[in-house]
Amino acid sequence: xxxxxxxxxxxxxxxxxxxxxxxxxxxxxxxxxxxxxxxxxxxxxxxxxxxxxxxxxxxxxxxxxxxxxxxxxxxxxxxxxxxxxxxxxxxxxxxxxxxxxxxxxxxxxxxxxx
Amino acid sequence: xxxxxxxxxxxxxxxxxxxxxxxxxxxxxxxxxxxxxxxxxxxxxxxxxxxxxxxxxxxxxxxxxxxxxxxxxxxxxxxxxxxxxxxxxxxxxxxxxxxxxxxxxxxxxxxxxxxxxxxxxxxxxxxxxxxxxxxxxxxxxxxxxxxxxxxxxxxxxxxxxxxxxxxxxxxxxxxxxxxxxxxxxxxxxxxxxxxxxxxxx
Numbered sequence: 568x569x570x571x572x573x574x575x576x577x578x579x580x581x582x583x584x585x586x587x588x589x590x591x592x593x594x595x596x597x598x599x600x601x602x603x604x605x606x607x608x609x610x611x612x613x614x615x616x617x618x619x620x621x622x623x624x625x626x627x628x629x630x631x632x633x634x635x636x637x638x639x640x641x642x643x644x645x646x647x648x649x650x651x652x653x654x655x656x657x658x659x660x661x662x663x664x665x666x667x668x669x670x671x672x673x674x675x676x677x678x679x680x681x
Numbered sequence: 682x683x684x685x686x687x688x689x690x691x692x693x694x695x696x697x698x699x700x701x702x703x704x705x706x707x708x709x710x711x712x713x714x715x716x717x718x719x720x721x722x723x724x725x726x727x728x729x730x731x732x733x734x735x736x737x738x739x740x741x742x743x744x745x746x747x748x749x750x751x752x753x754x755x756x757x758x759x760x761x762x763x764x765x766x767x768x769x770x771x772x773x774x775x776x777x778x779x780x781x782x783x784x785x786x787x788x789x790x791x792x793x794x795x796x797x798x799x800x801x802x803x804x805x806x807x808x809x810x811x812x813x814x815x816x817x818x819x820x821x822x823x824x825x826x827x828x829x830x831x832x833x834x835x836x837x838x839x840x841x842x843x844x845x846x847x848x849x850x851x852x853x854x855x856x857x858x859x860x861x862x863x864x865x866x867x868x869x870x871x872x873x874x875x876x877x878x879x880x881x882x
Contacts, residue, residue, distance in 0.1 A: 587721060587796040592693040597796070598717040599700055601763065602709050611763070612838055619785045629804050638692075640787065640802040645692050649699065658702050663687050666698035671690075 593641040600648050609651050617647040617654075726795035727866035729760050730843055733793060734869065735861035737770075738848040748772060751843065755793060764841065765792035771834060772845045773871075778825055780818065780833045780871035781842045782810035788836035793843050794869060801870065811835065821872040844871040851877035 588594040604611045621644075625637035637643065653660050687695050703709040733755055737744040747754040751770040755761060768790050771779045783789065784807050789797040800806050809817050814831045818824075825831065834842045846868040852860060867873035 592696040594718045598714040
């Protein structure tokens, strides 16, 4: 457990830290969340509560079996954003799913699109 | 993929769909999103915090105001913004070293430090900063004497922290601008020390 922690941190410290986002979608997700909260559609604290839940769920899985199944920080962030958006009725899950399909075509048979 | 589950799609596709849907609903403006990204990628960042630290080193009265009310002191330098309320400055001394973490998520003082680095949000850092701060600092290359007390500050919605590092010896003749150049982001989180130019740590 702590061995995993050590190598994890060492790896992260070696990353290039010049950019605060490691992919364009992370920046976009951040901007959508901040933009919606600044427009008054939800408060940042409300979003943070949801983010804490997502991070906590991922941490519990890691503590249990050492896996990283829930992904890294911005994947938690995106799940929290989707949850607040749908929870607040800003958009529905089915609207989101339909829009993904519209933009990307139907899912591959294994359900994964990367 | 179930009809109501977005999670099996790649995140880039999900974000793109979310943005487009919100644009169609008139709830977000892509130009506004561009501006937010640009702000946090290139305008708001640890250079702001470095100016605050340099001012505190150069001006004892400012240092006192910073430690008493960091929000007001930063505002004197025109530094404010989202996630900037509840800011507290904590001072390193020869006997006390401060280390900042957010164990629950990623709370961080955006106006002075920008957005947090990848490692700050990692499970490894969040889980070990409290349980083994000395070990974490060693991994960052900071060896502290046994008699130095390490204080770990867990950030929250109510409280954010900036570490005021110790001013290195040999910088007495430097002006504020030169001092600010020495101050790294990591030193303001507490995982590095500030060193005088030409000296390795």
